[in-house]
Amino acid sequence: MSRGPHKPAGRVNPGRPVAPCAAEGGRCRPPGPPRAEHGMVTVEIAFGALAAALACIALAWVLAVLGLAVRCQDTAAEVARQEARTDRSAVARAIADRPAGATVSVRGDAEQVTVTVELIARPWASWLPALPVSARAVVLREPA
Known part of the structure; x- marks a missing residue:
């Protein structure tokens, strides 16, 4: 018995409908997106994970500067405080005990002491962006 082009290869149960793809050459495409789009979710997850990792690194760098x-x-x-006590x-x-690379300047008059600490912050590596950081404290002198 000769098989026609519309019959699938293999055993066919009489009375059971034949899948449309089986009638078109015997190979069915799996359900879901076309083949060209397979793996798109994997790429999106990879880029998302990379973005999350970079965000975590940037956050850690900001926390180091803070x-x-x-x-x-x-x-x-x-x-x-110690200068106001003249200790x-x-x-x-x-x-x-200052951070490495920081400069401390002390100015005072008869009533108060002003201290300024300045630093060019470069946490982790010298090729990362540098930020100028400064802090100032003003304290009244203690009576002698």
């Missing part, structure tokens, strides 16, 4: 700003403010406050050894210790 941490340096807090350290500068702590140094300025401590140096100003030279404590001033030297506080200046030694």
Whole structure:
């Protein structure tokens, strides 16, 4: 018995309808998007994961810069407090604890002490953007 072009290869159950794709050459395409679009979700997830990773790195960099700003403010406050008490050894210790690369300037008059700490913040690597960070503290002198 000869098979016609509209009959699928293999065994056919009588009375059972033949799938339309089987009548067109015997190969069915799986349901879903066309073949050219397979893998699109994978690419979108990959780009999404890359964007999320870059966002996390940027957030960590910003937090590192903020941490340096807090350290500068702590140094300025401590140096100003100790200078207002005229405790030279404590001033030297506080200046030694400053962030690496920071400059400390102390100005004072008869009534108050002003301390400024300045830093060009470059957390992690020198090729990343540098941000100028400064902190200032003003304290009244303590009576002698």
